[in-house]
Amino acid sequence: xxxxxxxxxxxxxxxxxxxxxxxxxxxxxxxxxxxxxxxxxxxxxxxxxxxxxxxxxxxxxxxxxxxxxxxxxxxxxxxxxxxxxxxxxxxxxxxxxxxxxxxxxxxxxxxxxxxxxxxxxxxxxxxxxxxxxxxxxxxxxxxxxxxxxxxxxxxxxxxxxxxxxxxxxxxxxxxxxxxxxxxxxxxxxxxxxxxxxxxxxxxxxxxxxxxxxxxxxxxxxxxxxxxxxxxxxxxxxxxxxxxxxxxxxxxxxxxxxxxxxxxxxxxxxxxxxxxxxxxxxxxxxxxxxxxxxxxxxxxxxxxxxxxxxxxxxxxxxxxxxxxxxxxxxxxxxxxxxxxxxxxxxxxxxxxxxxxxxxxxxxxxxxxxxxxxxxxxxxxxxxxxxxxxxxxxxxxxxxxxxxxxxxxxxxxxxxxxxxxxxxxxxxxxxxxxxxxxxxxxxxxxxxxxxxxxxxxxxxxxxxxxxxxxxxxxxxxxxxxxxxxxxxxxxxxxxxxxxxxxxxxxxxxxxxxxxxxxxxxxxxxx
Numbered sequence: 001x002x003x004x005x006x007x008x009x010x011x012x013x014x015x016x017x018x019x020x021x022x023x024x025x026x027x028x029x030x031x032x033x034x035x036x037x038x039x040x041x042x043x044x045x046x047x048x049x050x051x052x053x054x055x056x057x058x059x060x061x062x063x064x065x066x067x068x069x070x071x072x073x074x075x076x077x078x079x080x081x082x083x084x085x086x087x088x089x090x091x092x093x094x095x096x097x098x099x100x101x102x103x104x105x106x107x108x109x110x111x112x113x114x115x116x117x118x119x120x121x122x123x124x125x126x127x128x129x130x131x132x133x134x135x136x137x138x139x140x141x142x143x144x145x146x147x148x149x150x151x152x153x154x155x156x157x158x159x160x161x162x163x164x165x166x167x168x169x170x171x172x173x174x175x176x177x178x179x180x181x182x183x184x185x186x187x188x189x190x191x192x193x194x195x196x197x198x199x200x201x202x203x204x205x206x207x208x209x210x211x212x213x214x215x216x217x218x219x220x221x222x223x224x225x226x227x228x229x230x231x232x233x234x235x236x237x238x239x240x241x242x243x244x245x246x247x248x249x250x251x252x253x254x255x256x257x258x259x260x261x262x263x264x265x266x267x268x269x270x271x272x273x274x275x276x277x278x279x280x281x282x283x284x285x286x287x288x289x290x291x292x293x294x295x296x297x298x299x300x301x302x303x304x305x306x307x308x309x310x311x312x313x314x315x316x317x318x319x320x321x322x323x324x325x326x327x328x329x330x331x332x333x334x335x336x337x338x339x340x341x342x343x344x345x346x347x348x349x350x351x352x353x354x355x356x357x358x359x360x361x362x363x364x365x366x367x368x369x370x371x372x373x374x375x376x377x378x379x380x381x382x383x384x385x386x387x388x389x390x391x392x393x394x395x396x397x398x399x400x401x402x403x404x405x406x407x408x409x410x411x412x413x414x415x416x417x418x419x420x421x422x423x424x425x426x427x428x429x430x431x432x433x434x435x436x437x438x439x440x441x442x443x444x445x446x447x448x449x450x451x452x453x454x455x456x457x458x459x460x461x462x463x464x465x466x467x468x469x470x471x472x473x474x475x476x477x478x479x480x481x482x483x484x485x486x487x488x489x490x491x492x493x494x495x496x497x498x499x500x501x502x503x504x505x506x507x508x509x510x511x512x513x514x515x516x517x518x519x520x521x522x523x524x
Contacts, residue, residue, distance in 0.1 A: 019150040025169055027158035029055005030141065030149050036174050037064060040185040041196060043176065048193035048201055050186025053174050058098040059105070059140065063112055065094050065198040070447045072410065075336070076106055077124020080263035080322065083329035084122070084336075085199030087523030089482045091447040095198035102136025103129050103243040110250055120257040122336045123247070127262065127273075127286040128226075130240045131233040162187065180207030202318065205326065215320035218268055222278060226322065230279050236286065241293075248297040258299040259339045260290060261332070264307035266321020267314040300339050310335060337524075343382035344524070346372050347411040347448075349398060350418045352391035353456065353503060360391075361498045363506035368415055370513035375413065379524045386411070394421040394430070395438035402445055413450040413524075415516065416442070417488075419470055425462035432473050439474060443481040449523050452516050453478040453485045457492035459502050486515035 023031065033053055040047040054061050066074065071094040075084045079099040086093040096109060106123070113119075128134050141149075149155055163169055166187050177184045182201075184193050192211075193201045203210040222231040251258045265273065273283045291301040307314055312328035314321075324332070348354045348368040356366020368387055376383040386407055390397070395418050402408045421427055422435040443451070455474040458467040471489030478485035488511075494501075496508035504512060 015151060018156050021159050022150040022152070022155040024173065025159035025162055026055065026173075027155055027162055028149070029053065029057060030146065031055075032057040032060040033173070034060075034064060036185050037061065037196070039174070039176075041068070043183060043185075045183075046196050047176060047183040047185050048179075048195060050174070050177070050184050051192035051194065052187055053185060054194060056137070056141075058137070059109060059112075061194070062094075062096045062098065062109065062198055065196065066096060066113060069094055069197065070409065071119070072447075073120040073122075073340075075122040075124065075333075076109065077101065077122075077263070078126050079200075080126070080324070081122075081124040081329075082200035083324060083326050084333050085195060085326075085330070086197045087330075087333075087449055089451070090449045090523065092449070093197060095195075095200075097124065097198070098137065100137035102134070103240050103247065105136050107243055107247050107250070108140075110247060115254065119254070120340050121251055121259075122333075122340070123258060123260045125244070125260055125262050125290060127283060128229040128233075129244075130236040130282070130286065131230060132235070132237040132239070133232045134229050179203050179210060180205075182206040213319045213323070216322055218272075218320070220272065220276075222276075233278060233282050236282060236289070241289075244293070245297075248294065248299065251299075252297050257340055258294070258297070259302060259336050260294045260299060261302040261304050261336065262286075262290070263332075264304045264310065264312065264324060264328075266307070266317055269321050270306060302335060302339055304332060304335075334523075338381075341379075341381050341412075343384060344375065344379065344412040345410065346375060346383050346385045346413045346415065347408055348385065348387040348389050348415045349402065349408070349442075350389040350416060351393045351421050352389070353420060354415060354417045355387060355389035355391050356503075356509060357391065360500060360503045361505060361509060363498075363504075363509055365506070365509065367504075367509040367512040367516065370510060371415060371516050374513070374517050375521060375524075378521045381524075383413075389417075392421060393418070394427055395419060395435050395442070399438045399442050402442055408446065411448045413452075414446055414448045415452050415454070416446070417454045417456065417512075418442075419474055420456045420459075423462055423466065423470060432469055435470065436473050436477055439477045440480070443477065443483060450521065451483045452519055453483050454488050454512060454516060455485065457488050457496075457504075457508075459497060460494060461502070484519040486512070486519060488512055488515060491515055 029052060036053045037049055040049045070092050072092045074094040074096050075081050076096040078097060078101050081097040082095060084095055168175060169187060174185050174187055177186050195201060202213065204212040219225050273279050287303060294301040304310055307316060310328060310331050312324065312331060316325050316328035317323060318325050352360060354368050356363065368385060372383045372385045398418050419435050422430040424430050453474065455471040458464050468489065475485035475487060491511060496505055496511060498505045
């Protein structure tokens, strides 16, 4: 009896050690590690997160991406949408796509999103979703699956291999690696990584000498083509179509804007899908049904199956015709943004200079109105203007105003000009340091795709040296936030002042508008 107890005790200790090691190392990424993403976020500049750390925990990772950003626009779909990312400086976009996703997982993901402000969703719909034989990835493995995993021999052997390659994992589950010019929170094999907006990065992008995805060999055998996702496809699955309708109904109930699309295929695949006697009829039926289905719910549809329609070249794939490269993916993003645009909302923030009251500037149009007209012509979209500038406002008052204003949060473009009333000759006790701190906090709350800052001119009511210091500080803070800044201070002169010698004249407003327009309208 004693020997049996010793045997059972020893077995339990060994199994516990095996389970503990496999949980700690987690060689196949079965456990969600939010601390790794937090480490990437805390780095300056933020790091990428290696796929080997995220593993198969796509759903909690993507939900964390959504909740950690002021997300008002997102894309979801299969691995073929994962290169659709944020525009430079954009903080309000998230990529919620996952490899081998199914409509059922999309529905589960959307139901898990918090009910916040109305969203804009770009839904990448795959034709193979409607093959009844297609099975998506299980994003919510159960307790039994986890127990088998931590006790499995294959996981133990892989854990040992990882510890041999990277002994530090025994004490630290990950570390900061370098791949080209990018830092990556990972281990020894950061071949794939994730940006903090949820989009994917191939390691060859920051470092061309590293891993490049292999060209997927073309075959007409449906059991092998793209791992068999088209095999045995004889009809569009009614069950999956019903799930897609549930997705669209959920979006409509939450007041979301939705643009549906299907990602492109390389030319060789297009020809095969169109002519194959099994796939062809389903392929054409899918192409006819999707725009009708989305239109029924009041939404738009973009058919990107042919890359030329984006437009992309048929060479703009990283693996021979399945996953588009970064440039083509962002051209898709541009088309989706244009389709979703029911006009742009331009918000102006600041003091009496952007407020442009006619009795002060003796003008009919201030620089905000002039800029709005130019933005509309440049983007071919109507632009509505909300001029929230308050005469007499300083940076402290503006900071308090913008923190919880939904009009600022939902803006598509923002113009910001503040600081004149922070000068010591207007506000005793005002300082460059206070303006810098407030402006830094203000820009930290602005998440519109387009944000532009302008410094102010010397109206000759104070010391020119101090005015120049304020002007330089404003643009320096803007640069730290990667926000373009118009240097009004150097371009302005006393002849452009209104009769009150404080505010710009009409000619002065035209100059400020020109300086802002010269900064461009990216990402629009």
